[in-house]
Each structure stands twice: as C-alpha cells, then as structure tokens.
Amino acid sequence: MKKLFYVGAMSILLLAACGEEETATITPDEFKKLENGMSPDEVKEVVGGQPKNPDAKENDxxxxxxxxxxxxxxxxxSSxxxxxxxxxxxxxxEDGLMTEKVELTKEQKEKIFEDVSNSMNKASTGAIDEYESTxxxxxxxxKSNSNINMKDKGLIEAGRYSIELKSDIFIFIDVNKENNIEKISxxxxxxxxxxxxxxxxxxFEALLQSADKTLSIQQQSAILDKLGFTGDGKLVDHTETYTLNDVMYTYHSSIENDSAILQAKLK
Known part of the structure; x- marks a missing residue:
C-alpha cells in the first residue's frame, strides 16, 4: 500500500543580481553599521550593492x-x-579591514567557517535537542515489547525537523524564527x-505526553476519544480539534492522502 507523507522542499535564500548592479565593497564606516539579525536585503542597503558571490545559496x-x-x-x-x-x-x-590582515590557508578558512557553522547550529537547535531527549x-x-526504533532527528526544511519511529510512523517538529517549538505532529x-x-x-500517546507533561493516562485517552481516534485500524476522512491546557490538538485522517496525523499546537 502506498505511503504518502508531504515533506516541503528545502527553502533556499537567494541574493539575486539585478541588471547591471555593482559589486559592493565594505568600508570601516559601513562595517560598524552591520548588526547581527540583519537580513541580506538590510545588509545590501548598508553596503550599497551585491557581494562577490551573489549566487551563493544556503547549505544543508x-x-x-x-x-x-x-x-x-x-x-x-581586506575582506x-x-x-x-x-x-x-x-x-x-573581517580580515584586514578593521585589524591587521592575517594570512590564512584555504584549509584554515574552511575550518573557521566549519567551527562557526557548528557553533550556530548547536545553539539554534537547543529546544529541538531537548524535545528529542524528552x-x-x-x-x-x-514502547514495551513493540518494535519502535526511534532514529535521530533530521532537518527536512527551514524550521521543520523529523524523527522516524518506524518506516510508516514519523514525528515532525516545527519551530519559529526564535527556534521555539510551535507545533508537533x-x-x-x-x-x-x-x-x-x-x-x-x-x-500518539508519546506526542501527547511530550506536548503536555502534566497529562495523566486518563487525560491522554480522553483526548484521543474526543478527537475521534478509534484505534480500529480503519482510515476514514475525518478532522476534529480539541484544546486542553493551552494546547490545541487536531486529528486529521484522509483516504486521499493515505495517512492520518495527530497534531499538537503549542500556544
């Protein structure tokens, strides 16, 4: 039987060159105006043009x-x-713009970028790492004697992670721009x-417990009942929503999509 899960394509950030737009340089005064949190367009307003590598794309x-x-x-x-x-x-x-230039080999430059990348990625996934541990x-x-074999999380697109419990059972975690968890499915x-x-x-019960640690076993069963999850193994077209303790739960099953989703949206 077919298996259908929609995984959105990885979003790509492009800084496109328009017409005869000039390649910008950065002066010390412009450098002092750059601040963390700026978008590429905001940086462009400060420096007055495009970078040397306008076709650069986001990595994984x-x-x-x-x-x-x-x-x-x-x-x-300087650069x-x-x-x-x-x-x-x-x-x-910066290298040679505000301080004396230090000649680095290609390997050293790649190592610096790798270290920065690892540092930022580690800092930005704190909430996800904590959720994965929970x-x-x-x-x-x-799990008792079930054959669930939880795998490590994976980034599937900007702001969305997945954890495979089995080949036909996945958990998706969506985070906002501040990397706080907004939705678990x-x-x-x-x-x-x-x-x-x-x-x-x-x-399903693991999702309920991870979304609200205060839930009792009875409350978990009650939520699934109110959402219309029968546990009889039949797939029908159905959507139901229920809110408890500031968490909105939605159960949606679709014959056309050949799948069912239990979602917890955190407020």
Missing amino acids: NLLLELDYDGENGVDKE VSLIFKDGKLNSII LKQIIAKT TAVSSNALATQNKEVKIA
Missing part, C-alpha cells in the same frame, strides 16, 4: 556566506565575510494504522 544547515572586498581598511587588501543563519546575519568576519525517554518507558500511513496499531497508539 541553512547557513549562507556572502563575501565582500574591504575598502579603505587597515590593509590595502569581509557575512554568515547568515535562517536568513539573519549571525556572524561577521521523546526518547517517553518512548523508552512506553505524528504522521502515520494507512498501512501503519492497519498492521501496526499498537505502535501507532504508542506514537
């Missing part, structure tokens, strides 16, 4: 590096590298509903 960690030559700096040949995370300026690296503890306590295929009903229930 949502990092974008834009490079500029310096102008009127401490050294005749500035701006590193953006999720579309916001996160790191400013979920692992819940799964470990509730458990998606299962019709095949999982029909043949892995025990695992589906464990996954």
Whole structure:
C-alpha cells in the first residue's frame, strides 16, 4: 500500500543580481553599521550593492556566506565575510579591514567557517535537542515489547525537523524564527494504522505526553476519544480539534492522502 507523507522542499535564500548592479565593497564606516539579525536585503542597503558571490545559496544547515572586498581598511587588501543563519546575519568576519590582515590557508578558512557553522547550529537547535531527549525517554518507558526504533532527528526544511519511529510512523517538529517549538505532529500511513496499531497508539500517546507533561493516562485517552481516534485500524476522512491546557490538538485522517496525523499546537 502506498505511503504518502508531504515533506516541503528545502527553502533556499537567494541574493539575486539585478541588471547591471555593482559589486559592493565594505568600508570601516559601513562595517560598524552591520548588526547581527540583519537580513541580506538590510545588509545590501548598508553596503550599497551585491557581494562577490551573489549566487551563493544556503547549505544543508541553512547557513549562507556572502563575501565582500574591504575598502579603505587597515590593509590595502581586506575582506569581509557575512554568515547568515535562517536568513539573519549571525556572524561577521573581517580580515584586514578593521585589524591587521592575517594570512590564512584555504584549509584554515574552511575550518573557521566549519567551527562557526557548528557553533550556530548547536545553539539554534537547543529546544529541538531537548524535545528529542524528552521523546526518547517517553518512548523508552512506553514502547514495551513493540518494535519502535526511534532514529535521530533530521532537518527536512527551514524550521521543520523529523524523527522516524518506524518506516510508516514519523514525528515532525516545527519551530519559529526564535527556534521555539510551535507545533508537533505524528504522521502515520494507512498501512501503519492497519498492521501496526499498537505502535501507532504508542506514537500518539508519546506526542501527547511530550506536548503536555502534566497529562495523566486518563487525560491522554480522553483526548484521543474526543478527537475521534478509534484505534480500529480503519482510515476514514475525518478532522476534529480539541484544546486542553493551552494546547490545541487536531486529528486529521484522509483516504486521499493515505495517512492520518495527530497534531499538537503549542500556544
């Protein structure tokens, strides 16, 4: 039976050159106006043009590096590298513009960028790491003799992570620009509903516990009942919403999409 999960395409940040737009340089005065949190367009307003690498794209960690030559700096040949995370300026690296130039090998420059990338990625996924740890503890306590084998999280697009519990059972975590969790969803295929009903229930209950740690077992069962999850393994067209303790739960199943989703939206 087919399995259908929609995973949005990775969003890509582009800084496009328009017409005969000039390549900008950065002066010390312009450098002092650059601030973390700026968007590429805001940086463009400060420096007056495009970087040397206008076709640069975000990497898999949502990092974008834009490079500029310096102008009127401490050294005749100076440079500035701006590193953006999720579309916001996160790191400013100058070489010879404000301080004396230090000659670095290509390997050293790559190592600096890798260190900055790792540092920013570690800082930005704190809430996700904490949630993943919580979920692992819940799964470990509730899995009993089921064959759920929780895998590490993966970034599938900007602001969205996935955790695979089984081949037909996934948990998706959506975060906002501040990297706070906004929404948690458990998606299962019709095949999982029909043949892995025990695992589906464990996954749904784990989502409820991770979204609201105060819920009792009775409250979890009541939420699933109110949402219309019968546990009989049948897939029907159905949507129901229920709110408790400032968490809005939605259960949606679709024959056309061949899947069912339990979602917890945090307020």
